[in-house]
Amino acid sequence: MENGNGSRGIAAKVVPDMTEVLRAWRSLQGKVHTTPFEHSPFLSDRSGAEVFVKWENLQRCRSFKIRGALNRMMNLTASERAAGVVTASSGNHAQGVATAARMLGVQALIYVPETCPEVKQEAIRRIGGDFVTLRRFGRLYDDTEAEALRVCREEERIFVSAYEDRYVVAGQGTVGVEMFLAEPDLEDIVCPLSGGGLLGGITVAAGALAPKARLWGAHAAANPSWAEAFRAGKVVPVEELDSLADALGGAASKHLFPFLRERLAGLDAVSEREIGEAIAFVHRTHHQVIEGGAATSVAALLSGRLPLEGRKVGVVVSGGNIDEGRLLRLLCPGA
Structure with missing residues:
Protein backbone atom coordinates (compact mmCIF):
# COMPACT_ATOMS: atom_id res chain seq x y z
CA MET A 1 0.00 0.00 0.00
CA GLU A 2 1.73 3.16 -1.18
CA ASN A 3 0.70 5.54 1.57
CA GLY A 4 3.90 6.20 3.50
CA ASN A 5 2.72 4.17 6.53
CA GLY A 6 5.75 3.68 8.77
CA SER A 7 4.43 0.35 10.04
CA ARG A 8 4.32 -1.12 6.52
CA GLY A 9 7.52 0.33 5.15
CA ILE A 10 8.08 3.44 3.09
CA ALA A 11 6.30 3.37 -0.24
CA ALA A 12 8.37 1.94 -3.06
CA LYS A 13 7.09 4.56 -5.46
CA VAL A 14 7.77 8.10 -4.32
CA VAL A 15 8.18 9.84 -7.68
CA PRO A 16 4.79 10.90 -9.09
CA ASP A 17 4.01 11.33 -12.75
CA MET A 18 2.83 14.60 -14.25
CA THR A 19 -0.80 13.55 -14.03
CA GLU A 20 -0.43 13.27 -10.25
CA VAL A 21 1.26 16.67 -10.06
CA LEU A 22 -1.56 18.26 -12.07
CA ARG A 23 -4.14 16.50 -9.92
CA ALA A 24 -2.44 17.99 -6.84
CA TRP A 25 -2.37 21.42 -8.48
CA ARG A 26 -6.10 21.24 -9.12
CA SER A 27 -6.89 19.92 -5.62
CA LEU A 28 -4.87 22.65 -3.92
CA GLN A 29 -6.54 25.52 -5.79
CA GLY A 30 -8.05 27.90 -3.23
CA LYS A 31 -6.37 26.06 -0.36
CA VAL A 32 -2.83 27.33 -0.84
CA HIS A 33 -1.52 30.56 -2.35
CA THR A 34 -0.32 30.92 -5.91
CA THR A 35 2.79 32.77 -4.79
CA PRO A 36 4.42 35.58 -6.78
CA PHE A 37 7.00 34.72 -9.41
CA GLU A 38 8.69 38.05 -10.01
CA HIS A 39 11.56 39.38 -12.06
CA SER A 40 14.47 40.48 -9.87
CA PRO A 41 16.57 43.31 -11.32
CA PHE A 42 18.94 43.02 -8.35
CA LEU A 43 19.72 39.32 -8.81
CA SER A 44 19.78 39.76 -12.57
CA ASP A 45 22.40 42.51 -12.31
CA ARG A 46 24.54 40.46 -9.93
CA SER A 47 24.41 37.23 -11.93
CA GLY A 48 24.26 38.39 -15.55
CA ALA A 49 21.15 36.22 -15.99
CA GLU A 50 17.47 37.13 -16.33
CA VAL A 51 16.30 36.06 -12.89
CA PHE A 52 12.80 35.42 -11.59
CA VAL A 53 12.13 34.60 -7.93
CA LYS A 54 9.42 32.25 -6.67
CA TRP A 55 8.47 33.70 -3.27
CA GLU A 56 7.30 30.66 -1.29
CA ASN A 57 8.12 32.62 1.88
CA LEU A 58 4.75 34.27 1.15
CA GLN A 59 2.95 30.92 1.13
CA ARG A 60 0.56 29.81 3.88
CA CYS A 61 2.71 28.85 6.88
CA ARG A 62 5.48 30.85 5.14
CA SER A 63 6.80 27.76 3.36
CA PHE A 64 6.16 25.56 0.33
CA LYS A 65 5.70 22.59 2.67
CA ILE A 66 1.96 23.18 3.04
CA ARG A 67 1.54 22.04 -0.57
CA GLY A 68 2.83 18.51 -0.06
CA ALA A 69 1.51 18.03 3.46
CA LEU A 70 -2.02 19.07 2.55
CA ASN A 71 -2.05 17.03 -0.66
CA ARG A 72 -0.90 13.95 1.27
CA MET A 73 -3.52 14.32 3.99
CA MET A 74 -6.38 15.09 1.61
CA ASN A 75 -5.64 11.68 0.10
CA LEU A 76 -5.95 9.75 3.37
CA THR A 77 -8.77 7.22 3.53
CA ALA A 78 -11.48 7.60 6.17
CA SER A 79 -9.88 4.88 8.32
CA GLU A 80 -6.46 6.49 8.00
CA ARG A 81 -7.86 9.85 9.09
CA ALA A 82 -9.47 8.20 12.10
CA ALA A 83 -6.16 6.57 13.11
CA GLY A 84 -4.30 9.88 12.99
CA VAL A 85 -0.88 10.70 11.59
CA VAL A 86 2.70 11.00 12.78
CA THR A 87 5.38 13.12 11.16
CA ALA A 88 8.93 14.31 11.67
CA SER A 89 10.02 17.75 10.55
CA SER A 90 12.67 20.40 11.04
CA GLY A 91 9.74 22.80 11.37
CA ASN A 92 8.19 23.82 8.06
CA HIS A 93 6.66 20.48 7.07
CA ALA A 94 5.24 20.27 10.59
CA GLN A 95 3.38 23.54 10.07
CA GLY A 96 1.91 22.16 6.87
CA VAL A 97 0.80 18.99 8.64
CA LEU A 109 1.67 13.73 16.48
CA ILE A 110 4.57 15.90 15.33
CA TYR A 111 8.26 15.38 16.15
CA VAL A 112 10.83 18.14 15.67
CA PRO A 113 14.57 18.24 16.49
CA GLU A 114 15.69 19.94 19.68
CA THR A 115 17.32 22.55 17.42
CA CYS A 116 14.01 23.51 15.80
CA PRO A 117 13.70 27.32 16.03
CA GLU A 118 11.22 28.48 18.65
CA VAL A 119 9.36 30.57 16.05
CA LYS A 120 8.54 27.35 14.20
CA GLN A 121 7.53 25.48 17.37
CA GLU A 122 5.19 28.29 18.39
CA ALA A 123 3.67 28.35 14.92
CA ILE A 124 3.07 24.57 14.95
CA ARG A 125 1.21 24.79 18.28
CA ARG A 126 -0.80 27.83 17.24
CA ILE A 127 -1.77 26.46 13.84
CA GLY A 128 -2.67 22.95 14.96
CA GLY A 129 -4.41 23.77 18.22
CA ASP A 130 -6.06 20.73 19.82
CA PHE A 131 -5.36 18.61 16.75
CA VAL A 132 -1.58 18.61 17.30
CA THR A 133 0.74 17.10 19.90
CA LEU A 134 4.30 18.45 19.55
CA ARG A 135 7.35 16.54 20.78
CA ARG A 136 11.04 17.49 20.61
CA PHE A 137 13.55 14.69 20.10
CA GLY A 138 17.17 14.47 18.94
CA ARG A 139 19.64 17.10 17.80
CA LEU A 140 19.68 16.05 14.13
CA TYR A 141 16.70 15.48 11.87
CA ASP A 142 17.54 11.84 11.11
CA ASP A 143 17.34 10.98 14.82
CA THR A 144 14.00 12.79 15.06
CA GLU A 145 12.61 10.89 12.09
CA ALA A 146 13.77 7.53 13.46
CA GLU A 147 11.91 8.15 16.72
CA ALA A 148 8.78 9.28 14.88
CA LEU A 149 8.82 6.12 12.75
CA ARG A 150 9.24 3.97 15.85
CA VAL A 151 6.21 5.53 17.52
CA CYS A 152 4.28 5.34 14.27
CA ARG A 153 4.80 1.58 14.14
CA GLU A 154 3.83 1.14 17.78
CA GLU A 155 0.63 3.19 17.48
CA GLU A 156 -0.27 1.98 13.97
CA ARG A 157 -0.72 5.44 12.57
CA ILE A 158 0.08 6.82 9.13
CA PHE A 159 3.52 8.38 8.72
CA VAL A 160 3.40 11.59 6.68
CA SER A 161 6.92 11.86 5.31
CA ALA A 162 8.34 15.27 4.53
CA TYR A 163 9.65 13.99 1.18
CA GLU A 164 9.40 10.20 0.65
CA ASP A 165 5.77 10.05 -0.43
CA ARG A 166 4.37 10.45 -3.93
CA TYR A 167 1.49 12.66 -2.75
CA VAL A 168 3.92 14.96 -0.95
CA VAL A 169 6.28 15.15 -3.93
CA ALA A 170 3.32 15.79 -6.26
CA GLY A 171 2.19 18.64 -4.01
CA GLN A 172 5.65 20.20 -4.05
CA GLY A 173 5.67 19.85 -7.83
CA THR A 174 2.90 22.44 -8.02
CA VAL A 175 5.61 25.06 -7.38
CA GLY A 176 7.10 24.09 -10.73
CA VAL A 177 3.72 24.14 -12.46
CA GLU A 178 3.17 27.72 -11.33
CA MET A 179 6.65 28.76 -12.42
CA PHE A 180 6.33 27.35 -15.94
CA LEU A 181 2.79 28.65 -16.38
CA ALA A 182 4.10 32.13 -15.62
CA GLU A 183 7.38 31.85 -17.56
CA PRO A 184 7.22 28.91 -19.99
CA ASP A 185 10.67 29.56 -21.47
CA LEU A 186 12.69 29.21 -18.28
CA GLU A 187 16.09 27.69 -19.04
CA ASP A 188 17.33 26.98 -15.50
CA ILE A 189 15.90 26.51 -12.03
CA VAL A 190 17.95 26.83 -8.84
CA CYS A 191 16.27 25.23 -5.85
CA PRO A 192 17.16 24.39 -2.23
CA LEU A 193 17.89 20.69 -1.70
CA SER A 194 17.56 18.58 1.44
CA GLY A 195 15.48 15.38 1.36
CA GLY A 196 14.66 16.08 -2.27
CA GLY A 197 10.86 16.37 -2.26
CA LEU A 198 10.68 19.95 -3.54
CA LEU A 199 13.30 19.58 -6.26
CA GLY A 200 11.92 16.15 -7.11
CA GLY A 201 8.44 17.54 -7.70
CA ILE A 202 9.72 20.51 -9.68
CA THR A 203 11.82 18.14 -11.78
CA VAL A 204 8.71 16.13 -12.68
CA ALA A 205 6.97 19.34 -13.75
CA ALA A 206 10.00 20.48 -15.73
CA GLY A 207 10.26 17.14 -17.50
CA ALA A 208 6.73 17.59 -18.86
CA LEU A 209 6.60 21.36 -19.39
CA ALA A 210 10.20 22.33 -20.21
CA PRO A 211 12.30 19.20 -20.82
CA LYS A 212 15.37 21.20 -21.88
CA ALA A 213 15.47 23.25 -18.66
CA ARG A 214 18.43 22.59 -16.36
CA LEU A 215 17.86 22.01 -12.66
CA TRP A 216 20.38 22.86 -9.94
CA GLY A 217 20.30 21.85 -6.29
CA ALA A 218 21.63 24.27 -3.66
CA HIS A 219 22.52 22.84 -0.26
CA ALA A 220 24.35 23.95 2.86
CA ALA A 221 28.00 22.87 2.89
CA ALA A 222 27.33 21.90 6.51
CA ASN A 223 25.18 19.03 5.21
CA PRO A 224 27.09 17.26 2.40
CA SER A 225 24.65 14.34 2.07
CA TRP A 226 23.76 14.98 -1.56
CA ALA A 227 27.29 15.85 -2.62
CA GLU A 228 28.66 12.65 -1.07
CA ALA A 229 25.83 10.62 -2.60
CA PHE A 230 26.73 11.94 -6.04
CA ARG A 231 30.37 10.99 -5.46
CA ALA A 232 29.57 7.52 -4.10
CA GLY A 233 26.68 6.74 -6.44
CA LYS A 234 24.42 6.08 -3.46
CA VAL A 235 23.34 7.76 -0.22
CA VAL A 236 26.03 7.27 2.42
CA PRO A 237 26.35 8.40 6.06
CA VAL A 238 27.89 11.86 6.49
CA GLU A 239 28.71 14.17 9.36
CA GLU A 240 26.19 16.99 9.51
CA LEU A 241 26.96 20.27 11.27
CA ASP A 242 24.60 22.91 12.62
CA SER A 243 23.60 25.42 9.97
CA LEU A 244 21.62 28.58 9.35
CA ALA A 245 19.80 26.34 6.87
CA ASP A 246 18.11 24.38 9.67
CA ALA A 247 15.24 23.41 7.34
CA LEU A 248 17.68 21.47 5.14
CA GLY A 249 18.81 19.01 7.80
CA GLY A 250 18.81 15.25 7.28
CA PHE A 259 15.70 9.94 -10.00
CA LEU A 260 17.46 13.24 -9.30
CA ARG A 261 20.96 11.96 -10.02
CA GLU A 262 19.94 11.34 -13.64
CA ARG A 263 18.26 14.73 -14.07
CA LEU A 264 20.13 17.40 -12.11
CA ALA A 265 22.62 19.57 -13.96
CA GLY A 266 24.64 19.90 -10.77
CA LEU A 267 24.85 20.87 -7.11
CA ASP A 268 26.23 23.87 -5.31
CA ALA A 269 27.36 23.77 -1.67
CA VAL A 270 27.02 27.16 0.00
CA SER A 271 28.87 28.24 3.11
CA GLU A 272 27.34 29.66 6.28
CA ARG A 273 28.76 33.06 5.38
CA GLU A 274 27.13 32.92 1.95
CA ILE A 275 23.78 31.89 3.45
CA GLY A 276 23.86 34.79 5.91
CA GLU A 277 24.85 37.25 3.20
CA ALA A 278 22.03 36.02 0.97
CA ILE A 279 19.45 36.53 3.72
CA ALA A 280 20.71 40.07 4.22
CA PHE A 281 20.88 40.75 0.47
CA VAL A 282 17.26 39.72 -0.08
CA HIS A 283 16.11 41.78 2.89
CA ARG A 284 18.03 44.84 1.71
CA THR A 285 17.08 44.69 -1.97
CA HIS A 286 13.63 43.03 -1.98
CA HIS A 287 12.44 43.80 1.57
CA GLN A 288 11.61 40.11 1.99
CA VAL A 289 12.30 37.95 5.06
CA ILE A 290 13.66 34.53 4.12
CA GLU A 291 15.10 31.69 6.18
CA GLY A 292 18.48 30.02 5.84
CA GLY A 293 17.31 27.03 3.83
CA ALA A 294 15.56 29.29 1.34
CA ALA A 295 18.65 31.47 1.07
CA THR A 296 20.80 28.62 -0.29
CA SER A 297 19.36 29.05 -3.78
CA VAL A 298 20.00 32.79 -3.71
CA ALA A 299 23.49 32.20 -2.33
CA ALA A 300 24.26 29.74 -5.12
CA LEU A 301 23.16 32.30 -7.71
CA LEU A 302 25.18 35.10 -6.10
CA SER A 303 28.29 32.92 -5.85
CA GLY A 304 28.81 32.91 -9.61
CA ARG A 305 29.73 29.23 -9.49
CA LEU A 306 26.80 28.13 -11.65
CA PRO A 307 26.98 28.73 -15.44
CA LEU A 328 18.61 40.82 13.39
CA ARG A 329 22.12 39.46 13.98
CA LEU A 330 22.51 38.79 10.26
CA LEU A 331 21.15 42.20 9.26
CA CYS A 332 23.16 44.14 11.86
CA PRO A 333 26.30 42.05 12.53
CA GLY A 334 28.12 44.89 14.27
CA ALA A 335 25.26 45.98 16.51
Missing part, protein backbone atom coordinates in the same frame (compact mmCIF):
# COMPACT_ATOMS: atom_id res chain seq x y z
CA ALA A 98 -0.62 21.07 11.51
CA THR A 99 -2.63 23.17 9.06
CA ALA A 100 -3.95 20.09 7.28
CA ALA A 101 -4.74 18.38 10.60
CA ARG A 102 -6.91 21.26 11.75
CA MET A 103 -8.54 21.71 8.35
CA LEU A 104 -9.41 18.01 8.03
CA GLY A 105 -10.03 17.22 11.69
CA VAL A 106 -7.17 14.71 11.95
CA GLN A 107 -5.06 14.17 15.06
CA ALA A 108 -1.33 14.67 14.35
CA ALA A 251 20.05 12.80 4.70
CA ALA A 252 19.27 12.73 1.01
CA SER A 253 16.35 10.49 0.14
CA LYS A 254 17.49 7.03 -0.94
CA HIS A 255 14.33 6.76 -3.03
CA LEU A 256 14.60 10.14 -4.76
CA PHE A 257 18.37 10.01 -5.27
CA PRO A 258 18.36 7.76 -8.38
CA LEU A 308 23.87 30.89 -15.70
CA GLU A 309 25.04 34.06 -17.42
CA GLY A 310 22.75 35.15 -20.26
CA ARG A 311 20.08 32.57 -19.39
CA LYS A 312 16.53 32.84 -18.05
CA VAL A 313 16.60 31.52 -14.51
CA GLY A 314 13.99 30.74 -11.87
CA VAL A 315 15.15 30.83 -8.25
CA VAL A 316 13.02 29.14 -5.61
CA VAL A 317 12.90 30.90 -2.24
CA SER A 318 11.35 28.11 -0.24
CA GLY A 319 10.40 29.70 3.09
CA GLY A 320 10.53 32.61 5.51
CA ASN A 321 10.46 31.10 8.99
CA ILE A 322 13.46 32.55 10.78
CA ASP A 323 13.87 33.56 14.40
CA GLU A 324 13.80 37.34 14.86
CA GLY A 325 17.00 37.34 16.91
CA ARG A 326 18.89 35.39 14.27
CA LEU A 327 17.58 37.67 11.51
